[in-house]
Amino acid sequence: MQATIALAGNPNSGKTTLFNALTGARQHVGNYPGVTVERKEGLCSVGAHTAHIVDLPGTYSLTAYSEEEKVAREYLAQERPDVVIDTLDASNLERHLYLVVQLLEMGLPLVLALNMVDVAKSRGMEVDAEKLSELLRTPVVPTIARTGKGKQDLIQRAADLAQQPVNQTPLVISYGADIDKALLEMQSLISEGAFLKNYYNPRWVAIKYLEMDEDIIAKGRAVNPDLSDRLTAISARVAAHLEATLNMDPESMIADHRWGFIRSIIQQGVITRSNDSDRLYLSDKIDMVLTNRFAGPIIMLAILYGLYQVVFAYSAAPVEWVEGMFGWLSDTAAALLPPGMLQSLVVSGVIDGVGGVMGFVPLIMFMFLGIAIMEDTGYLARVAYMLDRVFKAFGLHGSSVMAYVVSGGIAGGCAVPGVMAARTLRSPKERLATLLTAPFMNCGAKLPVFALLIAAFFPANEALMMFGITLLAWMGALVAAKILRMTIIRGESTPFVMELPPYRVPTFRGLATHTWERTWQYIKKAGTVILGISILLWVIMTFPGLPENKTAEFEVMRQHVAASYPEAAAQELANADEGAELSDQAQALRGALAAVDSQEAQAALRNSAAGRIGGALESVTQWAGFDWRTNIALVGGFAAKEVVVSALSTAYSLGETDPEEYQTLSQTLAKDSSWSPAVALALIVFTMFYAPCFVTVVCIAKEAGSWKWAAFSVIFNTAAAFILAVGVYQMATLLGY
Amino acid sequence: MRTICLRSMEQKQGGTIKTVKANGELGRRIRDMGLVPGTRIKVQGRAPLYDPVALRVGDFTLTLRNNEADYIDVDVE
Numbered sequence: 001m002q003a004t005i006a007l008a009g010n011p012n013s014g015k016t017t018l019f020n021a022l023t024g025a026r027q028h029v030g031n032y033p034g035v036t037v038e039r040k041e042g043l044c045s046v047g048a049h050t051a052h053i054v055d056l057p058g059t060y061s062l063t064a065y066s067e068e069e070k071v072a073r074e075y076l077a078q079e080r081p082d083v084v085i086d087t088l089d090a091s092n093l094e095r096h097l098y099l100v101v102q103l104l105e106m107g108l109p110l111v112l113a114l115n116m117v118d119v120a121k122s123r124g125m126e127v128d129a130e131k132l133s134e135l136l137r138t139p140v141v142p143t144i145a146r147t148g149k150g151k152q153d154l155i156q157r158a159a160d161l162a163q164q165p166v167n168q169t170p171l172v173i174s175y176g177a178d179i180d181k182a183l184l185e186m187q188s189l190i191s192e193g194a195f196l197k198n199y200y201n202p203r204w205v206a207i208k209y210l211e212m213d214e215d216i217i218a219k220g221r222a223v224n225p226d227l228s229d230r231l232t233a234i235s236a237r238v239a240a241h242l243e244a245t246l247n248m249d250p251e252s253m254i255a256d257h258r259w260g261f262i263r264s265i266i267q268q269g270v271i272t273r274s275n276d277s278d279r280l281y282l283s284d285k286i287d288m289v290l291t292n293r294f295a296g297p298i299i300m301l302a303i304l305y306g307l308y309q310v311v312f313a314y315s316a317a318p319v320e321w322v323e324g325m326f327g328w329l330s331d332t333a334a335a336l337l338p339p340g341m342l343q344s345l346v347v348s349g350v351i352d353g354v355g356g357v358m359g360f361v362p363l364i365m366f367m368f369l370g371i372a373i374m375e376d377t378g379y380l381a382r383v384a385y386m387l388d389r390v391f392k393a394f395g396l397h398g399s400s401v402m403a404y405v406v407s408g409g410i411a412g413g414c415a416v417p418g419v420m421a422a423r424t425l426r427s428p429k430e431r432l433a434t435l436l437t438a439p440f441m442n443c444g445a446k447l448p449v450f451a452l453l454i455a456a457f458f459p460a461n462e463a464l465m466m467f468g469i470t471l472l473a474w475m476g477a478l479v480a481a482k483i484l485r486m487t488i489i490r491g492e493s494t495p496f497v498m499e500l501p502p503y504r505v506p507t508f509r510g511l512a513t514h515t516w517e518r519t520w521q522y523i524k525k526a527g528t529v530i531l532g533i534s535i536l537l538w539v540i541m542t543f544p545g546l547p548e549n550k551t552a553e554f555e556v557m558r559q560h561v562a563a564s565y566p567e568a569a570a571q572e573l574a575n576a577d578e579g580a581e582l583s584d585q586a587q588a589l590r591g592a593l594a595a596v597d598s599q600e601a602q603a604a605l606r607n608s609a610a611g612r613i614g615g616a617l618e619s620v621t622q623w624a625g626f627d628w629r630t631n632i633a634l635v636g637g638f639a640a641k642e643v644v645v646s647a648l649s650t651a652y653s654l655g656e657t658d659p660e661e662y663q664t665l666s667q668t669l670a671k672d673s674s675w676s677p678a679v680a681l682a683l684i685v686f687t688m689f690y691a692p693c694f695v696t697v698v699c700i701a702k703e704a705g706s707w708k709w710a711a712f713s714v715i716f717n718t719a720a721a722f723i724l725a726v727g728v729y730q731m732a733t734l735l736g737y
Numbered sequence: 738m739r740t741i742c743l744r745s746m747e748q749k750q751g752g753t754i755k756t757v758k759a760n761g762e763l764g765r766r767i768r769d770m771g772l773v774p775g776t777r778i779k780v781q782g783r784a785p786l787y788d789p790v791a792l793r794v795g796d797f798t799l800t801l802r803n804n805e806a807d808y809i810d811v812d813v814e
Contacts, residue, residue: 061769065762092796095771123796249760255768259776284781284798293785385800389786392802495805496789497766500798 003162004052004079005044005155008072008103009087010096011058012378012501014115018087018145019055020509022155029517037071046159054081060095062102064215067428076108077199082162085154087113090120090127090142091502093271097262100136107170107201111158112140113150119502123281124274135265136171146507170201175257179210179250182238186210186231193227196220209235210250283378283502291382300383304401307370308410311363311417312444318362326355344542345535353534356640357523360416360695365519367406367417371424372514374402376506380424381498388496394478395485395493397430404434404477408441411470415439415696419703420522427494433481435703436713439692440477442470445641449687452645456666457680473688480720522699533694537639540609546600550607554600558593565589601650610635624686624725625679625733634686640693678732682725689721741813743778743790743806751779752813759808770799772809 009015019027023042030039040055056075057068064070076084086103088096103110114129133140139157143150174180186206189195196205196219208216209231220228235250242248289295330351337343374380384398391400400422401409407418418438425431442450454465485491546554562570569585576582582590605611606628614631621631629651636647649665652672669675691714692700701710740755754776759767771794772778781791781798789800 061765063765063769065765094795095797098769098771125796251760252757252764252768252773255765256773259768259771259773263775287782287791287798291782291784291791297785381800385789385791386784388802389784389788392788492762495763495766496800496802497763497770497805498800499770500791500800502797 002050002052003046003082003159004054005158005162006054006056006076006081006084007087008056008076008084008099009058009113010060010089010099012499013058013087013089013096014145015058015087016055017507017510018085018113018115018143018151019053020513021145021148021151023053027513027517029521032071032075037067039071044155046155049159051155051159051162059099061099062106063211064213066426068426070215076103076106082109082165083111083158084108085111085113085158087115087143087145090114090117091123091125093120093127094262094266097265098258100138101171101173101258101262104136104138104171105173105207106204107168109161109165109168110138111154111161112136112138113145113154114140114142115145117142118144126272126274128270128272131268132265132270135268135270170203172203173257173261175254178238178241178245179253182210182234183207186234189227189230193224195224195227206231207254210238211254212251281502286503287382287500290379291386296382296386300386303374303379304383304405305410307374308405308413310370311366311406312412312414315362315366319359322358322362323355326351326358329355345538348542349535349538350531353531353538356534356695357531360414361519361523363414364417364420364522365515367414367421368518369511369515371402371421372511373506375424376504376510376514378501378503381500384498385500392493392496394482395430395489396434396478396481397425397427397494397496399425400430400434400481403438404441404474407438408443408446409470409474411442411466411473412444412447413441414443414445415441415692416522416699418443419696419699420518422703429485429489429491430494432704432709433484433489435700436484436709436716437477437481439696439700439713439717440473440480440689442473442688443641445693446687448642449637449644450684452648452666452669453680453684456670456675457677469684469688472685476689533698534639537636537694540613541605541636542608544607544609546604546607550603551600554596554603557596557599561592561596562589565592598650602652605632605647605650621722623729624682624722625676625729626683626686626725627674630679630683634690637687638691638694640695641687644687676733677737678729681732681737682729685728686721686725689717689724691715691718691721738812738814740810743809743811744803746780746790746811746813748780748782750813751777752811753777755810755812757809759805763805763808767801767805767809771795772799778811 007015007019019040019042022044026044027040027042030041031037032039037057042053042055044051044053054075056072059066059069059072062069062073062076064073075081084103086100088100100110100112112132114127114132117127120127127142129140129142139161141150141154141157143154145151175183183203183206186209187202190197190202190205195202196216200208200216205216205220209220212235217228217232220231239250242250242253246253290299330347333346333351334343337346371380374383380399380402383401386398387401388398391398402424403418403422405413405418406421407413407415415438418441419435422431422435422438425434450466450469454462458465545551565585565588569583569589572583572586573590576586606615611628611632613635614628617631618626618628621627626634629648632651633644633647637644645665652665652668669680691697697710697714700713701707704710746752754772754774756774757764757767757772776794779793781793783790784800788803790803790806791798791800
């Protein structure tokens with residue numbers, strides 16, 4: 001028989017480290033249905049047997065307020081693991097016992113991992129494991145998860161308990177005369193009615209009714225509305241009585257008594273201190289510098305900038321390797337396949353699509369590595385603490401800063417890892433508002449578009465314009481977040497109550513697993529969808545092709561061009577190897593032929609579905625000063641923002657252009673009569689705020705847990721961007737630009 | 738000994754929680770972290786913009802916003 005062991009514990013208890021130590025590489029990460037909480041499982045050998053280990057999300061308690069707590073509680077109640085291991089931080093025992101008490105009240109077979117005994121010792125604390133075990137009537141095993149010490153003993157104890165289940169009676173705590181009396185009354189009603197008996201024990205259900213736990217009451221009402229109402233009535237009666245006599249509600253009363261119970265245990269000599277408890281730990285001393293009123297923000301800016309460097313500068317080379325590899329694949333496929341639709345589909349649709357997905361991988365890996373370092377050292381919590389006041393004003397949370405910075409808060413980021421960075425936020429409303437607004441930041445792919453337009457129309461004020469653009473992105477994102485939080489994601493801010501965990505040196509294994517499993521999730525989940533959409537985009541930019549008579553016209557033009565040059569030049573061009581020196585005549589002919597190709601490409605693009613969409617939209621987009629060429633470019637920009645530049649180039653018959661080399665295009669635009677600084681400003685604003693590229697959109701869907709939000713971000717952003725662009729264009733035109 | 742609101746406590750000032758008036762989600766979060774009557778706390782520091790506040794509670798540090806601290810009264814020495 002394979003025993004199932006669930007790992008429970010507070011955040012920062014070393015639970016994840018313990019999970020990694022127990023399971024090694026034999027893990028599997030998924031999601032709980034319907035929520036974005038990760039479900040991690042793994043296997044561990046115990047003697048000749050294998051145990052199945054489930055790592056529950058880290059929680060302080062088992063109330064059902066956060067997704068994590070709901071998931072943990074539901075798992076424990078519904079799936080009934082054979083044993084639960086609760087990981088405790090020995091250097092912070094009192095707080096960690098709150099979860100233990102709740103697990104014992106649920107009547108779950110429990111083994112306690114008294115973790116970080118080394119840290120406790122270094123802080124002058126000694127925890128008497130035997131005494132604790134005796135007082136709680138639960139096995140306690142001292143461990144040091146970082147080194148793996150005690151893990152064999154722990155898993156053995158858990159396996160023993162799984163094999164010979166002792167009849168665990170739920171812990172009974174007295175909550176004062178009034179509540180105890182009501183509990184007995186409710187308990188007998190519950191037992192008689194066999195109410196919710198498959199999942200929970202009667203006393204626990206009664207406690208939840210007194211705590212007015214919405215989740216359990218809803219479940220109760222569904223199976224037996226009559227009994228549920230009677231229980232609610234008793235609960236209301238007790239609440240009214242407590243309110244009148246003690247000015248308290250049952251829920252606080254219960255919590256106070258639980259803490260009283262924990263203190264009574266601690267006071268029976270479980271902890272021996274050889275130190276004054278007011279003593280400053282090393283962690284507090286570090287905090288005196290890192291969260292200092294003056295030095296703190298400066299150091300934080302430096303660290304965020306450093307993170308940015310790590311993510312973008314160091315991932316540049318691997319990104320190039322990946323792109324190089326896919327470039328080679330494209331070339332090979334182009335050489336092997338005959339020119340035509342199949343070649344175009346394989347090269348432009350499939351290989352470029354997969355390449356686009358894989359090109360983000362090094363970036364995402366480095367970003368998650370950087371965030372894992374910040375998270376595991378405990379610094380991320382300090383960043384949230386220092387910046388919360390600013391972000392709170394816009395309905396966000398101090399932790400929102402990570403997503404913004406990575407998305408391009410410092411120009412040149414990327415919204416894909418940025419949206420994924422919003423995971424570090426534990427408050428659902430703030431997380432949603434953050435990940436919907438982070439794509440407004442100026443990612444690296446928008447920069448060539450800005451550079452092009454600035455070079456064409458504002459060459460004198462380059463630096464100032466770039467600074468203004470960065471500032472505008474921040475303002476746009478924060479204001480949009482505020483608007484979202486006041487309308488569709490309205491509601492009280494999630495309480496900030498947050499632990500500042502002690503600074504710790506991260507373990508290599510912890511960083512590696514964190515980074516790898518998140519990156520793999522991106523490849524696995526986003527990858528397939530992104531490939532599909534990239535083929536779809538290829539289709540709308542390609543079909544329907546030019547009608548045959550049009551293609552024939554271009555062929556005739558080519559022949560005319562060739563005929564106007566001497567025979568020798570044509571011969572030379574046909575026979576020349578790639579990169580060979582050509583005579584002036586042959587070079588001129590090659591240029592003239594390329595011009596025809598470009599015109600054909602322009603005509604084909606104009607005729608494609610994307611071109612037709614662009615043309616049809618012209619009547620609307622003229623309000624922002626955009627003609628069909630710009631529209632096509634913007635449609636293409638949905639694939640990746642840098643496509644805006646290359647698509648514009650095709651639309652202006654300039655042939656294929658490297659997005660980094662935009663001089664010719666910028667000169668063309670500067671001379672074109674349909675362009676003006678007003679149009680350029682409007683396009684800058686539109687590019688900044690309109691629909692995120694589809695890779696980001698897919699990530700939004702995955703992170704927000706629903707395609708509804710992905711669709712929302714496309715529609716809302718495009719509408720908002722259009723209104724702003726029209727405003728800018730009309731205003732600038734009025735002012736004479 | 739006098740009772741003041743947690744918001745108006747000064748840096749490094751210590752005390753014992755007297756009442757927690759919050760209910761609902763905030764109340765639960767506060768109690769889950771052990772901020773209940775009888776708990777000893779000490780103001781560890783404040784963020785650069787004076788909000789949130791960092792508290793030492795037993796063997797750990799936790800932060801809460803000033804408008805959340807308003808629900809907590811403390812007996813200070």
